[in-house]
Amino acid sequence: MTEDGKGTERVTFSRGYDVCIMAIDGTWRRDCQLNAISDTDAELTVEGSIQGLNLKEFFLLLSSTGLAYRRCELVRVNGTDMDIRFLRGKPSKKKSGASSKSEQAMS
Numbered sequence: 001m002t003e004d005g006k007g008t009e010r011v012t013f014s015r016g017y018d019v020c021i022m023a024i025d026g027t028w029r030r031d032c033q034l035n036a037i038s039d040t041d042a043e044l045t046v047e048g049s050i051q052g053l054n055l056k057e058f059f060l061l062l063s064s065t066g067l068a069y070r071r072c073e074l075v076r077v078n079g080t081d082m083d084i085r086f087l088r089g090k091p092s093k094k095k096s097g098a099s100s101k102s103e104q105a106m107s
Contacts, residue, residue: 010038016045020061021072028053032082034062041075044082060084 016033021044023029030050036043042060055074062068075083 008038
């Protein structure tokens with residue numbers, strides 16, 4: 001967080017960084033420029049049309065091989081500029097039976 005406590009610190013790229021966005025199922029892919037990024041969100045400039053694409057949930061590919069990526073959702077579109085939010089994984093559910101057995105073993 002920043003010193004004033006208003007959010008996470010954002011890194012801004014002066015010339016942008018080449019990235020891609022891709023559908024969760026791999027049916028579409030668009031080249032983009034990453035303009036700014038933080039732990040929770042990013043700003044992109046998309047090359048080509050995004051009309052008709054399902055942007056509720058997609059991947060931001062940070063490497064050309066696709067080995068570095070983040071799961072995202074669209075926050076706002078303004079022409080070719082997009083604001084996106086990174087989605088966190090779902091918390092794992094603990095089995096209630098396992099915890100009660102371990103508590104009984106300790107007694």
